[in-house]
Amino acid sequence: MTETRLTEKTAGIRDVAARAGVSQTTVSHVLNATPHTRVSEETAARVRVAAEELGYRPNRLARGLRTQASEMIGLLTEEIATTPHAGRIILGAQEEASRHNLTLAIINSELNPDPEVPPVQVQAFLDRQVDGIIYATVYHDEIVAPENLSARPAVLIGARDSSGILPAVLPDERAGAVAVVEMLVARGHRRIAFAASAEDVPATRGRLGGYLEAMAAAGLPTEGLVAEGSSDARGGYTATNALLDAGPTALFCYNDRMAMGAYRAAGECGLSIPGDLSVVGFDDQAPIPESLFPPLTTVALPHYEMGAWAVDALYAVVSGSGERATSFAPTLLPCPLVERESVAAPRA
Template identity: 70%
Template sequence: MSAGKRTPRRTPGIRDVAAAAGVSVTTVSHVLNDTPHTRTADETKIRVKEAAARLGYQPNRLARGLRTQASGMVGLVTEEIATTPHAGRIILGAQEEASRHNLTLAIINSQLNHAPEVGSREVQAFLDRQVDGLIYATVYHDVVVPPEELLSVPAVLIGARDIGGKIPSVMPDERGGAASVVEHLVAAGHRRIAFAATAIDVPATRGRLLGFRDGMLAAGLDPDEFVVEAEPEAAGGYAATHALLGAGRSSAARPTAVFCYNDRMAMGAYRAIAELGLAVPTDVSVVGFDNQDPIPTSLFPALTTVALPHYELGAAAVEAIIRLKTEGGADLPEASEPQLLSCPIVERGSVAAPVRGTAA
């Protein structure tokens, strides 16, 4: 050997791990691959994993894929969610949950599809790569028609339901989130609660309006008295709030709280309230929806709003893939009934009790 040259360091293999842990190669394979329906003592599992970590052993995914016709990969088709606010949290949640199960997340960003049929080209691209499971995330539909190819692997939808009831899905409980806003405002003493709504035909519109009505009816309040529709942007929130609070309404007749369809509308609501000589939350409480960074903390006072569980949606979808793959999905809810994830209220400074004499 000539001077200055080093002998290449040998990469530790599965036999090295087995020898270090004092078990068979088969046992190491079962432990590190989380093989279902195998009986291995917890103490043995710990010993194998510690040996693998100490040696720096990394499974050969290519060889494993050739043996099992699998890739150790979960595919995510995004349907343009990568360009929508907070969608990166869905990807992060899916990626981190996949990593916990020694899987790799691969992403294809598809074009927004205004028809209910899920695109088959992106699905087939992942199937050609022998993915272990496939997640399809939509932004426009609450019911979709998946291609038949999607049924050939464990698959989960995010944000939509399979019209055929064969593929499970995870969705934000926007109806429950909106109902909780009304409950929150009622608990603060409000009885005249307005909803700055929108007419765009997306699942969020229907869910949030239904939730608002649920909350109002549960509190014994008229759900139709203070509802105004406008575009789901700051200009729409401005126009809707002017319509709700202006037009010569006395302090005893106007709403004491405005629940906005989203945070962008809440921005416009703040401006309209200021122009009318009123203050948030002293005269009018305001609540948004989406927790869309950086809007809530950029307003003064900071906006109380509802957070969509983006991270949790991604993680829950991968968890469902794992259960479908290892257990056949026996403990999953019916595919026709989506798994709803809660949308929590993020309390900040835009809600207060109504001024005495205006709450009745």
């Protein structure tokens, strides 16, 4: 009873060889199209037919053991649960992995306070003989990577390695913020306020920095136009109320959640968006932008792209097609502006 399933023996390379009347060697050569190996087209055809008829699928576990390449890459996400967009990192990594015929294994980890202790999660991947490891952290900008990470090629997402030895990819938040201001200025705004986050995380500095930089570049004042709040709707509400006195025509919020609070604050003051006040968010955090009235113009984080980039970077090393970590500067991926309906020219 228990072996009903076990009887479904699947065909092995041996079966294909027997059916085609050739050796396993030959089967392997034709199916893998081994370079520098000539097999007569006739024989090759026979092998392919046999494989087809038997529904032969190479056992990749066996293959991996022999070639010392599992064709598997491990994605270690830090606190995926709490970061809304982590799913897109996974998606980008997975799709890119499939493109290279790689399989993506996933492990989530809690925030790891002590970099000295090698995470068991990394060890779990190493035990699996993964060809490479992606470590995705979303909160820090610089981390000291767990040392056992380097047992395999590894790349970082969302953080740069303090030793500067690991390739890393990060969102270019500063440039994203600059683009927002430039767009607003192009639309005719001059009094552009910024609702900043009180949290001290890299994103805070990058976005505020980009705003300040672009305002300065445009020769626009910022005094009295920056207020802080918690990085949620409540904080956006508070910051907006503090900012409205300064009479801004546009309000750039640290993130979409704060923008939600800004909408409410504006509504309470009888200000219509974008007629009386243009509002821009950051994160493109579903489902906020689409759910607001009017839909929120914001800037998207390149989560999918970072996931795909990381797999590509690993693939380049693993497949030998790329150099190993030649540069120490992390790669910055653009944060595209996604325009919806919360921005208009200021009232004349």
